[in-house]
Amino acid sequence: xxxxxxxxxxxPGARGVVHxxxxxxxxxxxxxxxxxxxGAEIAIIRNSGRGPIIxxxxxxxxxxxxxxxxxxxxxxxxx
Amino acid sequence: MxxxxxxxxxxxxxxxxxxxxxxxxxMLTGLxxxxxxxxxxxxxxxxxxxxxxGRLVRVVDLPGTYSLTAHSEEELIARELIIREHPDVVVxxxxxxxxxxxxxxxxxxxxxxxxxxxGLNMMDVAEQQGMRIEPHVLEAALGLPVVPMVATRxxxxxxxxxxxxxxxxxxxxxxxxxxxxREDHREVLxxxxxxxxxxxxxxxxxxxxxxxxxxxxxxxxRMMQEHLxxxxxxxxxxxxxxxxxxxxxxxxxxxxxxxxMVRAAIIRPRAGQVTLTDRxxxxxxxPLWGLLSLLGIWGLVFWTTYAVGSPLQKLLDFYLVxxxxxxxxxxxxxxxxxxxxxxxxxxxxxxxMVITFLPILIIFFAVLAVLEDVGYMARAAYVMDRxxxxxxxxxxxxxxxxxGFGCNVPAVMGTRIIExxxxxxxxxxxxxxxxxxARMAVVAVLAPVFFGRGAVxxxxxLVGLNLVILALLGVLLHEVALGGEHVAFIxxxxxxxLPNLRGIGLLVWQRTVAFLKKAGGIIIIFSVVVWVLSTxxxxxxxxxxxxxxxxxxxxxxxxxxxxxxxxxxLLTSFVAKENTIATLGVLYGAGEQSPLTSTLYSxxxxxxxxxxxxxxxxxxxxxxxxxVIRQETAxxxxxxxxxxxxxxxxxxxGIAIYQGALLVEWGx
Numbered sequence: 001x002x003x004x005x006x007x008x009x010x011x012p013g014a015r016g017v018v019h020x021x022x023x024x025x026x027x028x029x030x031x032x033x034x035x036x037x038x039g040a041e042i043a044i045i046r047n048s049g050r051g052p053i054i055x056x057x058x059x060x061x062x063x064x065x066x067x068x069x070x071x072x073x074x075x076x077x078x079x
Numbered sequence: 080m081x082x083x084x085x086x087x088x089x090x091x092x093x094x095x096x097x098x099x100x101x102x103x104x105x106m107l108t109g110l111x112x113x114x115x116x117x118x119x120x121x122x123x124x125x126x127x128x129x130x131x132x133g134r135l136v137r138v139v140d141l142p143g144t145y146s147l148t149a150h151s152e153e154e155l156i157a158r159e160l161i162i163r164e165h166p167d168v169v170v171x172x173x174x175x176x177x178x179x180x181x182x183x184x185x186x187x188x189x190x191x192x193x194x195x196x197x198g199l200n201m202m203d204v205a206e207q208q209g210m211r212i213e214p215h216v217l218e219a220a221l222g223l224p225v226v227p228m229v230a231t232r233x234x235x236x237x238x239x240x241x242x243x244x245x246x247x248x249x250x251x252x253x254x255x256x257x258x259x260x261r262e263d264h265r266e267v268l269x270x271x272x273x274x275x276x277x278x279x280x281x282x283x284x285x286x287x288x289x290x291x292x293x294x295x296x297x298x299x300x301r302m303m304q305e306h307l308x309x310x311x312x313x314x315x316x317x318x319x320x321x322x323x324x325x326x327x328x329x330x331x332x333x334x335x336x337x338x339x340m341v342r343a344a345i346i347r348p349r350a351g352q353v354t355l356t357d358r359x360x361x362x363x364x365x366p367l368w369g370l371l372s373l374l375g376i377w378g379l380v381f382w383t384t385y386a387v388g389s390p391l392q393k394l395l396d397f398y399l400v401x402x403x404x405x406x407x408x409x410x411x412x413x414x415x416x417x418x419x420x421x422x423x424x425x426x427x428x429x430x431x432m433v434i435t436f437l438p439i440l441i442i443f444f445a446v447l448a449v450l451e452d453v454g455y456m457a458r459a460a461y462v463m464d465r466x467x468x469x470x471x472x473x474x475x476x477x478x479x480x481x482x483g484f485g486c487n488v489p490a491v492m493g494t495r496i497i498e499x500x501x502x503x504x505x506x507x508x509x510x511x512x513x514x515x516x517a518r519m520a521v522v523a524v525l526a527p528v529f530f531g532r533g534a535v536x537x538x539x540x541l542v543g544l545n546l547v548i549l550a551l552l553g554v555l556l557h558e559v560a561l562g563g564e565h566v567a568f569i570x571x572x573x574x575x576x577l578p579n580l581r582g583i584g585l586l587v588w589q590r591t592v593a594f595l596k597k598a599g600g601i602i603i604i605f606s607v608v609v610w611v612l613s614t615x616x617x618x619x620x621x622x623x624x625x626x627x628x629x630x631x632x633x634x635x636x637x638x639x640x641x642x643x644x645x646x647x648x649l650l651t652s653f654v655a656k657e658n659t660i661a662t663l664g665v666l667y668g669a670g671e672q673s674p675l676t677s678t679l680y681s682x683x684x685x686x687x688x689x690x691x692x693x694x695x696x697x698x699x700x701x702x703x704x705x706x707v708i709r710q711e712t713a714x715x716x717x718x719x720x721x722x723x724x725x726x727x728x729x730x731x732x733g734i735a736i737y738q739g740a741l742l743v744e745w746g747x
Contacts, residue, residue: 025295025326026150031569032330033146035180039331048366051465052474052568059177061356063461065473065568 001078007053007069010044016074017041018057023071031072035060042074087128087135088247091161091193094172095184096143097454097573099200102230103172104140105582107240114589116713117156123495131240139166145180147187148291149298151498161191162282168243172198172230175205175212176574178345179337185221186258186333190287194253196242197225198235204574209348216344222255231579258336260290264328267318268293274315278307293325356574360458364572369462376455377481380446384439384485391438400431420614421607429606429702432655433599436488436703437591443482443489444590447496448583454573456496464568470553473568476506480549483513487704488598491711492590502566505556507711508721511700512549514542517656518696524660528676529688537689541696548697548728598706605702609654620665625650639694639733640687649694654702659695685746690737697729 004019018040021028035058036042045061046054053069055062064072094100105112108127117124125140141160142153149155161169169188173181178199188195199214218225224242228235246253260268272289279285280302291299292315300319304312362368404423411419450456460474467477479493490510497503514522522541526534612625620626629647636646644666651662660675667678683691699705699722709718740746 021327025323026297027567029146029148029294029296029326029330030150030567032326032333033148033150033183034569034571035177035183037330037334038327040334045360046364051366052461054360054364054461054572058180060180061360061572063457063464063568063570063572065464065468068567068569 002075003078004073005076007042007044007055007064007072007074008047008066010047010074010076012044012046014044014076015041016076018072019075020073021071022073023068027068027071031068034062036062036072085134087137088131088168088243089164089166090136090138090243091141091157091164091166091169092138092172093141093157093161093169093184093188094143095145095174095181097571098143098172098174098181099230100140100143100172102579102582103170103198103200103228103236103239104138105585106230106233106236107136108138112585112589114593117152120152120156122152122156131244134244136240136243144184146184147191148294148296152500153498155298158191161188161193162284165282166193167247168196169193170196170198170239170243172200172228175199175201175227176208176210178212178341179334182337182340183333186336189255189257190284190290192284194246194250195223195255196239196246197221197223198228198230198239199225200228200230200235202227202235203229203232204576208354209352211346213344217341220256220340220344223253231577256340258333261328261332261335264293264322264325264332267322267325270318271315274311274318275303275307278311279303280306290329292319293322294329295319295323295326354574356454359575360572363455363458364461366462369458373459373462376450376459380443381485383446384442388439388442392435395438396431396435399434400427403427403431416618417614420618421610425607425610426603428610429603429654430599432606432703433595433602436486436594439486440489440594441587441591443485443493444587445583447478447482447489447493448586449578451496452578452583454575457570457572460570461572468568470505470509470550471557471566472502472505472553473566473570475570476502479506480510480513483510483515485516487511487513487515487700488594488707491704491707492594494711499566504712504717505553507708508556508717508724509549509553511704511708511721511725512545512552512697514545514696515656517701521652521656521659521695522692525679525688525692528680529683529685537692541692544693544732545696548732552724552728593710594707597710598703601706601709602702605706606654609651613651620647620662635730639690639730639737640684641691641733642682645683645687645691649691649698652695652701653699653705656695656701686737686740689740689746690733693736694729694733697725697732699725699729 010016018036018038021031021036021038040057043056044053045056052063052065055064092100092104104125104127107129111129112125112127115124116122122142126138128135128137130136139160141157144154144157147154147158171185171188173185185195185197199212202212205212214225214227224246226235226239226242228239230236268289271292272285275285275289279288288299288303292303303315307315362372404427407423407427408419411422450459456478459478462474463477464474467473475497478496479490482493483490487510490513491507494503494506494510497506522538526537530537613620613623615624617623625647626643629643629650632646633643636642644663647666648659648662652659663679664675667675667682705718705722708721709715712718
């Protein structure tokens with residue numbers, strides 16, 4: 001079983017696969033060029049509950065504002 | 080054959096940010112570089128050349144971009160150059176450590192007509208991380224030259240140039256494996272291409288335009304909307320509207336192609352390896368420790384600046400400026416006194432200011448370049464981001480603003496690290512509100528005169544006032560002037576690595592020369608103009624044009640409890656903030672026995688003094704800062720706006736403070 005969560009809800013160490021990118025074409029196109037596309041595997045490196053989040057995607061560490069991170073839906077395996 | 084051998088090769092150097100592209104550029108072109116701006120843009124342009132086997136190779140360094148879709152000026156500049164100028168070869172530097180993401184740019188470049196050579200850089204770092212990459216396998220898959228490199232150790236550069244040469248000599252043998260659109264979007268792409276066939280402006284390739292339309296590229300959409308006949312555009316537009324999410328499929332398709340390309344070429348280490356970058360980042364990006372280490376680093380930066388820069392500044396001031404002025408007087412002995420004054424005070428005074436700025440500027444440029452080069456800058460921006468958001472800025476703006484505490488000049492020039500043009504402009508406009516050391520020096524002299532032991536509180540209060548106004552003005556300018564657009568914060572945190580001293584040296588040199596060339600002249604002109612105004616017509620400042628201007632400002636000054644002399648002191652602070660004290664000395668102290676401080680104490684009420692100090696802190700920045708604002712915005716309009724803004728803000732604050740004091744009957 002797996003559940004869908006926005007990146008903002010994931011704790012450091014969590015891994016998942018990008019399921020959906022909301023926020024329009026411009027946003028999708030920008031993050032795609034930095035490695036974030038549907039189907040990409042990501043891992044959360046830092047999320048302190050406020051302030052930007054750091055993720056790892058395609059061997060790249062990306063800092064994302066919370067406004068951006070909430071638009072990225074991730075499929076996380078339960079258990 | 081002969082003709083071909085003499086014709087120079089033109090190379091465009093492309094690459095995503097943080098791939099060591101500037102190192103490659105520096106290694107190839109060395110000191111032949113010339114730096115300027117792209118025509119009509121504020122983006123830096125670097126070009127250079129070298130010879131290979133007797134043939135001239137011209138290299139233009141494209142801005143670092145993650146893709147070629149129009150998100151900002153950088154991508155536009157890069158793709159316009161490739162499409163319009165037809166370089167013989169596009170060399171794209173990719174980072175071996177993040178190969179998949181880096182090949183995204185390659186996938187985009189392959190849609191354009193120029194041949195591509197890949198420089199696979201940072202092979203050493205990939206190896207340290209336990210990755211094994213086979214350049215030959217990648218080369219075979221891509222169908223274009225792939226050259227393994229360690230640019231920082233000068234490895235692979237020869238081979239890279241040989242590969243460029245080979246591609247130029249064997250155009251027929253170049254047949255790369257190009258990415259294709261996913262099957263489910265093939266039909267719609269063909270439909271668009273059919274509609275626009277024969278209607279695309281030269282020199283844009285039709286298939287590329289169709290693809291960019293489907294991706295929702297703003298510039299290409301705008302261009303085609305203007306260019307196509309109305310009916311035709313309506314039809315294309317309605318197809319596009321039905322496929323709004325095509326961008327997801329196109330981007331996804333590119334990565335599927337990339338995965339096929341690298342599958343056999345890369346062997347990854349087992350997951351869970353902890354790298355140096357991970358270890359450092361545990362501290363550097365921690366909400367608390369990250370902030371403390373940032374403060375520590377800034378402390379160190381300022382300490383270095385004052386330990387090294389200030390004594391140098393004093394030496395230069397003494398040996399060059401004061402001695403220079405003395406020499407001028409000596410040499411010109413007997414010449415008209417206005418000429419001596421003009422040269423000794425106006426010209427040498429202005430030139431001296433430019434020169435005495437240099438030690439601090441060079442140190443700040445070097446520190447910024449080192450922090451950027453080792454990869455720390457992105458961490459500092461990350462840590463500061465949450466504090467900058469309300470002003471519509473993101474973390475990167477905090478760094479130049481912080482430099483402002485030392486000097487506003489490197490603060491304004493430091494805004495080059497901000498990619499978004501709007502955020503950069505806003506940061507430039509706000510930077511002069513950070514109180515620099517020269518302003519603080521004026522406060523340090525004057526505050527104790529009026530407030531005795533309370534001077535410390537007053538000084539901190541004035542700094543606080545500036546920062547509060549900075550924050551308020553930031554929110555206001557962001558909402559009103561710049562449309563309140565949300566600045567998306569998406570930033571790569573590059574791997575840490577050792578600084579490349581050659582590259583840093585070159586960068587510091589280029590920045591310093593740019594300051595001398597562009598700002599130096601303006602500063603000297605300003606200095607001369609203020610000298611002329613304070614001297615003409617009688618040679619006495621008390622009856623000069625400047626004094627007359629000060630007297631004109633008396634009604635304004637009265638609202639703040641200030642006489643014309645104080646207003647003149649403010650006006651002269653435009654050349655250099657320290658001038659405030661010198662001018663007050665001349666105007667109040669001339670011919671009198673008592674020192675300036677006691678004269679001031681008996682002339683000004685504490686309320687007026689507080690108003691004066693706050694105006695002084697918020698006033699128009701010094702000539703050097705104004706000159707670099709002009710240099711960095713490339714616009715006299717924004718420079719004028721900035722001057723008007725600070726005039727309004729400073730006088731408004733001064734009036735509010737004085738009138739407020741009258742109201743509560745304090746300090747009269």
